Amino acid sequence: xxxxxxxxxxxxxxxxxxxxxxxxxxxxxxxxxxxxxxxxxxxxxxxxxxxxxxxxxxxxxxxxxxxxxxxxxxxxxxxxxxxxxxxxxxxxxxxxxxxxxxxxxxxxxxxxxxxxxxxxxxxxxxxxxxxxxxxxxxxxxxxxxxxxxxxxxxxxxxxxxxxxxxxxxxxxxxxxxxxxxxxxxxxxxxxxxxxxxxxxxxxxxxxxxxxxxxxxxxxxxxxxxxxxxxxxxxxxxxxxxxxxxxxxxxxxxxxxxxxxxxxxxxxxxxxxxxxxxxxxxxxxxxxxxxxxxxxxxxxxxxxxxxxxxxxxxxxxxxxxxxxxxxxxxxxxxxxxxxxxxxxxxxxxxxxxxxxxxxxxxxxxxxxxxxxxxxxxxxxxxxxxxxxxxxxxxxxxxxxxxxxxxxxxxxxxxxxxxxxxxxxxxxxxxxxxxxxxxxxxxxxxxxxxxxxxxxxxxxxxxxxxxxxxxxxxxxxxxxxxxxxxxxx
Numbered sequence: 001x002x003x004x005x006x007x008x009x010x011x012x013x014x015x016x017x018x019x020x021x022x023x024x025x026x027x028x029x030x031x032x033x034x035x036x037x038x039x040x041x042x043x044x045x046x047x048x049x050x051x052x053x054x055x056x057x058x059x060x061x062x063x064x065x066x067x068x069x070x071x072x073x074x075x076x077x078x079x080x081x082x083x084x085x086x087x088x089x090x091x092x093x094x095x096x097x098x099x100x101x102x103x104x105x106x107x108x109x110x111x112x113x114x115x116x117x118x119x120x121x122x123x124x125x126x127x128x129x130x131x132x133x134x135x136x137x138x139x140x141x142x143x144x145x146x147x148x149x150x151x152x153x154x155x156x157x158x159x160x161x162x163x164x165x166x167x168x169x170x171x172x173x174x175x176x177x178x179x180x181x182x183x184x185x186x187x188x189x190x191x192x193x194x195x196x197x198x199x200x201x202x203x204x205x206x207x208x209x210x211x212x213x214x215x216x217x218x219x220x221x222x223x224x225x226x227x228x229x230x231x232x233x234x235x236x237x238x239x240x241x242x243x244x245x246x247x248x249x250x251x252x253x254x255x256x257x258x259x260x261x262x263x264x265x266x267x268x269x270x271x272x273x274x275x276x277x278x279x280x281x282x283x284x285x286x287x288x289x290x291x292x293x294x295x296x297x298x299x300x301x302x303x304x305x306x307x308x309x310x311x312x313x314x315x316x317x318x319x320x321x322x323x324x325x326x327x328x329x330x331x332x333x334x335x336x337x338x339x340x341x342x343x344x345x346x347x348x349x350x351x352x353x354x355x356x357x358x359x360x361x362x363x364x365x366x367x368x369x370x371x372x373x374x375x376x377x378x379x380x381x382x383x384x385x386x387x388x389x390x391x392x393x394x395x396x397x398x399x400x401x402x403x404x405x406x407x408x409x410x411x412x413x414x415x416x417x418x419x420x421x422x423x424x425x426x427x428x429x430x431x432x433x434x435x436x437x438x439x440x441x442x443x444x445x446x447x448x449x450x451x452x453x454x455x456x457x458x459x460x461x462x463x464x465x466x467x468x469x470x471x472x473x474x475x476x477x478x479x480x481x482x483x484x485x486x487x
Contacts, residue, residue: 001048004056009069010107011098013182016205019198020186021073025066026095027116027126029159029171032062035134035442036450037155038141040458041177044152046102052155061175062157063115070098070110074118078192079185079252080302082286087192089185089252090120093128096181107209109181110154114173127163130156131439133172134450136263138438140176142430142457143260148238149231150260152177156450158442170443178259180210184303185252191306203310206256221310226319229300231258233323236296237330240289241338242426243269243366247279247483249287249295251302265483268429270474272359272366278483297323338370339402340378340421341409351405354398362390365473367429374421377414378406426460427471433478434470 014021037052051057059065066072074091081089095118097110113136114128133156140153154175161171182202190199207214207224217223235258239246246253247265255261267278274290282288287295300323304316328349335352336344359366369388373381382399389395430453438449456470463471 002046003048004051004054004060005067007045007047007067007069007100009067009071009098010101011069011071012107012209013075013096013099013109013180013205014071014073016201019195020202021075021091021096022119024072024074024095024116024118026063026072026097026112026173028063029157029161029173031160032058032064032157032173033159034058035130035156035158035172035447036137036454038137038153038454038458040144041141041152041154044102044106044108044177045100045154057155058157061112061155061173062159063112063173067098072097072112072115074120075181075186076120076189077183077185077252078189079183079250080188080299081250081252082282085188085192086252088120088189089122091118092121092124093118093126094176107179108177109179111176111178111181112173113176114171125163127161127171128173129163129165129169130158130172130442131169132264133158133174134439134442135266135435136174136176138430138435138450138454138457139263139266140260141454142460143244145458145460146238146242146426146429148242148244148260149235149258151255158447178255178257178261180206180255180257182206182210182256183252183261184254184256184299184306185250186256187303187306188251191309196309199306199309203307210257219311219315221307222315222319225304225307225311225316226322228256228258228303229319229323230326232296232300233326234258234330235260236292237327237334239292240331241334242429243272243289245269245276245278245287245289246292247282247287249292249299251299254299254303267432267483269366270431270479271363272356272369274356274360280483293324293327296327334424337424338421340374340406340417342412342420343409345405345408348405351398351401354401358389358391358395358398362388362395364388367426368471368473371422371425371427374418374425377417378403423461427463428456428460428467430457431474431478432481432483433474436478436481 039049042049072095076090078087079089094113095115097112099107099109101107117126137153137156140150143150154177157173159171163169163171211224214220214223245267253262265279276289277285438453441449
């Protein structure tokens with residue numbers, strides 16, 4: 001394991017030059033202190049987890065110190081925000097400190113969020129508050145534990161720096177890790193500003209570093225776009241299967257790698273609600289839970305437009321046509337597994353849709369229903385879960401269909417069924433009220449709940465002794481928390 005001063009930097013994006021980013025130094029936080037760190041994320045950099053408790057750790061990721069090899073840069077990009085194009089955005093409160101490669105040869109961006117003003121701050125203060133930093137940290141590591149592609153979070157550093165939002169809060173920084181922080185909006189920026197040389201340089205950079213296998217194809221850029229389409233289809237299928245709402249799927253928040261990126265007003269479903277809107281600024285429901293699938297396609301179409309200098313329109317349309325079938329295949333495969341099914345039948349999609357409609361109409365807890373469906377044999381499980389539903393006749397009809405489907409699926413023991421279903425159905429998810437409880441304690445200077453919740457969510461499928469209260473339905477107040485982009 002390495003010490004902090006043993007990291008090896010190779011700042012490939014910085015070498016693209018000033019057309020792509022601006023050199024900016026982080027603004028230090030007052031009295032930086034460790035709130036929480038992820039041992040799993042530290043391992044990606046081969047870091048000894050013990051270094052998180054040292055003063056220099058908080059100083060480095062609180063903006064006070066910098067490696068000599070680091071080259072902090074604020075990236076420039078644009079994007080479609082709620083459907084409207086914004087010509088210039090960029091890292092308004094984040095900095096790409098540099099790129100580190102580990103002993104396995106993997107490159108990881110070190111991206112410090114909340115690092116102060118940049119040329120792209122657009123009247124903002126460039127800061128992040130403690131609550132938003134904690135939420136991003138917990139979400140990143142929780143999604144990873146669920147098997148959903150995501151950026152990672154190494155740590156949150158708190159401070160005494162005052163920051164004004166709706167009220168005075170404390171500033172914080174979160175250190176985010178990803179193989180790249182390039183977004184759809186990077187390509188849009190150079191396309192709409194009519195800078196073909198830089199756009200070509202960006203495309204070569206992404207192709208060579210992140211999709212090198214596409215070089216072997218007759219049309220490398222088209223092969224790369226197809227891969228981006230497939231990765232996004234799979235990612236959003238996992239969002240939908242696990243009830244995750246991103247909340248602000250602007251094209252500047254979509255990663256070129258197909259990973260969950262830029263957490264703002266996210267939420268996991270409590271009661272199943274296909275129309276759930278987690279962002280209280282989303283007045284028209286553009287980014288509602290059910291709209292995430294078509295919005296994913298819309299965003300890919302926006303990226304396709306920016307790639308027309310490299311790929312024919314007909315080829316782009318054909319590649320975009322792969323999105324919905326790929327999404328449906330990934331989604332249905334995961335939902336079959338969540339229902340304990342090992343084979344495929346044509347009527348499985350109808351089985352899933354009927355269940356979700358019943359859950360919607362009865363306000364059934366999405367996560368707990370699927371978890372408890374695997375606790376017992378199918379007949380006993382549905383009998384025990386029946387009382388959660390208002391439409392008993394409708395549920396009984398579905399239950400008969402489900403029991404018959406399970407009987408046709410194969411010959412296996414209940415223990416095998418339970419083990420298989422519990423491996424894909426979490427007992428613990430990052431419910432908004434759990435995050436809020438941890439945030440409230442942290443804002444009072446007690447970081448123990450943040451750390452406890454983080455540890456719990458790294459093992460979401462494993463029942464953990466003494467943690468029963470984290471596997472309960474939320475209280476009424478916890479179902480109606482409003483989350484804004486500023487959080």
